[in-house]
Amino acid sequence: MYNENTLNKFSREHRWIGVTFFLDLINGLSLTFKYMFSKSVTMQYPDREKWVPYPRHRGHHVLRRDENGENKCVACELCAKICPCNCITVVPYEDENGKRRPLVYDVDMARCLYCGLCEDSCPEEAIALGSVFEYSSYTSEELVVGRDSLLEMDGKTEYPGSVVKARYLPLAQSTVEAQESSGYDWWRFIHRKD
Numbered sequence: 217m218y219n220e221n222t223l224n225k226f227s228r229e230h231r232w233i234g235v236t237f238f239l240d241l242i243n244g245l246s247l248t249f250k251y252m253f254s255k256s257v258t259m260q261y262p263d264r265e266k267w268v269p270y271p272r273h274r275g276h277h278v279l280r281r282d283e284n285g286e287n288k289c290v291a292c293e294l295c296a297k298i299c300p301c302n303c304i305t306v307v308p309y310e311d312e313n314g315k316r317r318p319l320v321y322d323v324d325m326a327r328c329l330y331c332g333l334c335e336d337s338c339p340e341e342a343i344a345l346g347s348v349f350e351y352s353s354y355t356s357e358e359l360v361v362g363r364d365s366l367l368e369m370d371g372k373t374e375y376p377g378s379v380v381k382a383r384y385l386p387l388a389q390s391t392v393e394a395q396e397s398s399g400y401d402w403w404r405f406i407h408r409k410d
Contacts, residue, residue, distance in 0.1 A: 259379060261382075262382060262383075262384040263383070263384050264381065264382065264383070265379050265380065265381060265382055266379065266380055266381075266382035267378075267379050268347070268377065268378055268379070268380055269347045269349060269377075270377045271347075271372050273347055273349070274330040274331075274332055274345040275330070275345060275346050275347050275348045275349040276325070276345070276346050276348040276349070276351060276361075276369055277323045277325075277328075277334075277343060277344070277345060277346070277361065277366055277369070278343070278344045278345070278346040278366060278369045278370070278371050279321065279342060279343055279363065279366040279367045279369075280341065280342050280343070280344060280371070281367065287317060287318070287342070287363070287367060288340045288341065288342035289317065289318050289321060289338075289340065289342035289343065290315070290316050290317070290339075290340055290342070291306055291307075291308030291309070291316050291317055291318040291319075291321075292316075292339065292340075293306045293308070294337045294338065294339065295333075295334035295335075295337055295338055295343055296334075297337075298333045298334065298337045299333065299334055300329060300331065300333065301327045301328065301329055302327070303323060303324040303325075303326075303327035303328045304321075304322070304323050304324075304334060305320060305321070305322040305323075305324075306318050306320065306321055307319045307320035307321075318363055320362070320363065321362065321363035321366065322360050322361065322362055322363070323360070323361050323366065324356075324359065324360050325351070325359040325360070325361060326356040326359040326360075330345060332345055343366075344371060344372075346369055346370055346371045346372060347370070347371070347372050348369060348370060
């Protein structure tokens with residue numbers, strides 16, 4: 217079917233494919249060996265230090281307040297409609313001033329994808345995804361967060377992208393209390409190609 221000259225010509229013309237894959241393998245292994253023989257970095261979480269996420273991190277939902285301290289949400293239900301996993305429940309009502317407000321605003325954190333579509337669709341910029349990522353529960357019913365809890369949540373962190381001193385408080389619902397930014401930037405320990 218094929219003669220020997222055709223096979224040799226084909227293998228000579230496509231030899232660069234094997235060389236390219238071999239060079240990629242060597243580059244990948246060199247990065248592996250750099251990590252293998254470098255000093256390991258162990259974060260003392262949660263006893264002594266805690267990583268503070270960057271501003272682009274999408275964590276726990278937050279309802280924002282306006283300058284008067286009132287809930288900015290007007291219960292337009294756009295966030296509930298655009299949510300791909302239907303984890304947001306909004307029930308609107310009118311308050312005594314005739315303003316539309318949410319009577320019920322629940323977010324099921326167990327179902328949430330943290331895609332940020334609710335944040336993008338809100339015309340009043342009332343909902344945001346904050347930096348809190350340390351929450352867990354033994355049951356999924358406890359992961360349904362209501363309006364009042366969302367209003368009390370913290371937004372974005374003050375010292376993003378660094379490791380700060382912290383201490384573990386096991387009696388206070390196993391929370392981690394972070395202090396001022398006196399830590400280090402953990403990105404400096406990442407090896408890069410020179």
